[in-house]
Amino acid sequence: MAITLYHNGQVFLGARGSEPEFAEAFIVDGDTILFVGTEADACEAAAARTDAASAETHAGAETHAGAETRAGTVVEVDLGGRLVLPGFVDGHAHILGTGEALARVPLTDARDLKEIQSRLAAARAADPHAERILGRGWLFDSVPGGAPTAAMIDEVVADVPVYLDANDYHSCWVNSAALREMGIDRSTPNPVGGEIERDANGDATGMLFETAAGEFAWNHLDDINDAASEDEALDRVFAAYLEAGVTSAVDMGLNEVDLAAFDRALNRHNGELPINVIAHWRINNAGDRERNLSQVDRAIDLAAAGRPSGLRVAGIKCIIDGTIDACTAAMSEPYTNGRNSGPIWPLADLEPVVVAADAAGLQIALHAIGDEAIDIAISALETAARVNGDKPRRHRIEHLEYAAPGTAERLAELGITASMQPVHTDAAIRDNWNELLGAERSARGFAWPEYEDAGALLAFSTDTPTAPHEALPNLYIATTRKSALDPSCAANEPELAVSLGNAVLHATRDAAIAAGEGDRRGELRAGFAADFAVVEDNPFALGVEALREGRVSMTVVGGQVVHGG
Ligand SMILES: [Zn+2]
Incomplete structure (x- = not known):
């Protein structure tokens, strides 16, 4: 059976005080890390693990990434000096909701109303047959006076309903067509714990706060959502997580809709989710x-x-x-x-x-x-x-x-x-x-x-x-x-x-321990799951500015390359 030797890397082991510690190489056998250490020790361990024939092949350094695997061989992957971190464990997430949000018009970095309007107009133009437009993540700071109105959206999209979730998911900003679609008018009472904001005339402004956002906008969108769009959403978030080097996540607030979607995903993916998911029932x-x-x-x-x-x-x-x-x-x-x-x-x-x-x-x-x-x-x-x-x-x-x-x-x-x-x-x-x-x-x-x-x-x-x-x-x-x-x-x-070393530990080892997975995940250690991320620009070498738009060039889950290469 082939094993894989990942070498010539900077392999994160942990941090003592604020000093990070690294190895150079590691060996993956199936879904598990077999060995972590220096280049020389890893080569020796790989040779010891395989039969004499494959050890000779390795000594001649004839094999490379992507080389044919055959019984008893060592596949080598040259990491090119790049940083390897344990796969990230997103210790608190809402997985299905993220998949749905990822399909919405992103507005968090739109820092004024003009930019928000131009993105909505562009989304409408890009998909003229869309039945409605959904956006996410806008900031109150980006809207004049922190007071969004339906009219501001109507100026650019008036013919279909528009729903824009605020960045904190505690309110929703909608246009006039959406108010009509939800049946909100002057006589609609505020739900307990929420507010349909009204103007001086008593007309809804287009802002729904707290439970008003939930009971009107989000329940309505859930009602028109079908299983197929939930399935697409889950596959979208799995792909996005893998692209980001996240190999495990804790779904913090599972409900029956999430559970049914995960069960369908398990069927779709042969009984195994693309990332490891731990869930807390809401x-x-x-x-x-x-x-x-x-x-x-x-x-x-x-x-x-x-x-x-x-x-x-x-x-x-x-x-x-x-x-x-x-x-x-x-x-x-x-x-x-x-x-x-x-x-x-x-x-x-x-x-x-x-x-x-x-x-x-x-x-x-x-x-x-x-x-x-x-x-x-x-x-x-x-x-x-x-x-x-x-x-x-x-x-x-x-x-x-x-x-x-x-x-x-x-x-x-x-x-x-x-x-x-x-x-x-x-x-x-x-x-x-x-x-x-x-x-x-x-x-x-x-x-x-x-x-x-x-x-x-x-x-x-x-x-x-x-x-x-x-x-x-x-x-x-x-x-x-x-x-x-x-x-x-x-x-x-x-x-x-x-410190950077501690930040990595809190997002990998500690998040795994917190999720009850600390005996198998969150560290690059022999006996642990072969879940890891190869980082394009090394923040330990280049400084933490490299993290701001940092990219992950390869993600491996259970020994399988699932993103990049
Ligand atoms: Zn949460």
Whole structure:
């Protein structure tokens, strides 16, 4: 059987302090890494592994990448000095939603209304038969007065409905045809927890906030979505992930629609997904203990049932609060504008769910962005440990954007993972966040070094589609606190950046450990899965600026080259 010797590379092994460590070569046997080490040792190990005939071939250096493989041979791949990283593990993502978003008109880097309008006009011209136009990722900062209107879209596209998701996925901006399609008029009441914005005359402006975006725009789009378009979306996101060097991802909020789409993908791909997927089942607070616990039972069944390789339901996810930009994250002290929000899951509702999931051996992931919500999350996990007693558990808190001093130490002591998204502190989208928290609190936003210093497990991810899914720009923000979208923006709290070596570890090894995959993935080590990414421009050599638009030239999953070469 042929083995593959990848050599003449800079193979990332880890970091001691902030000093990264590298090997030169490694050997892949089937789907597993067989050996990692120096060029000479790897050649020796490859020779020892094969029969005498193949060892001679290798000594003569006659084989090259793409050479015919035959029994007992060594296939050599010359990495040309390039950097090899473990395949990225996107520790918190919404996979199907990302696939759908990737087909929408990208608007995040459109920094004024003219640019947004010209992209919508171009999309209409490019597909004159489209029944509607969908866009994503626009920023309030890019619209005059931060006040988008249906008329602004109508100026360029009036004949078909247009739906534009805001960058934070907490609101949707639509045109007049979309308002008509959804049946929204003067008499339509606001849903609980949301607002159909109206002008002085009482007419809808075209902005749908919070649950109004969900119940009108997104439910409507889901209703007209069919399985075929979901299948296309999943294949689109798999391809995009592989192009970005991402070989595993945690679906943080699986529901029945996602599950059915993944099951169809497993059929389509011969029982194996193109990337390794770990999932947390989304539990919504129904405000009723029994209805909440029945959702946990569904997660327990899914986790126990297992699935063909490539999709594992690991646990549950609860969303304890909202976001700082929308003033819906639960803070112990009000925002600078005087507003505040209570938690979506008060402790009394959350505790029974967390205790039941912990008792069943599920992993628990709790979205908590404000310090009040974080306190509730930690308290519920403490209760579960007390009630269910000592046993191995690896629970996690998602986002931790503003955590009170001392939080990192509590997480370290309780063995709770800090799951954080550098891309959510991209300097181009921090102004509103800073203003709402004020100087003192914003100075401790996204305080990654606190978790490193306390010894808590810190796992990085992108939370795509609320932010770009690419791994290298995410590391750019982690190491600079600048913007991957707009390089002219000044860094926020540059002293809270992490070293490049540690940033890579948090996005690979630590994200794998957090997902319960640390014994097989996230490191380039003998016995681990042969999942890795070859990086085109080496940031360790060229500096971290190379990460901003960094490209991955080859991605390998389970020993198979699945992108580039
Ligand atoms: Zn999320």
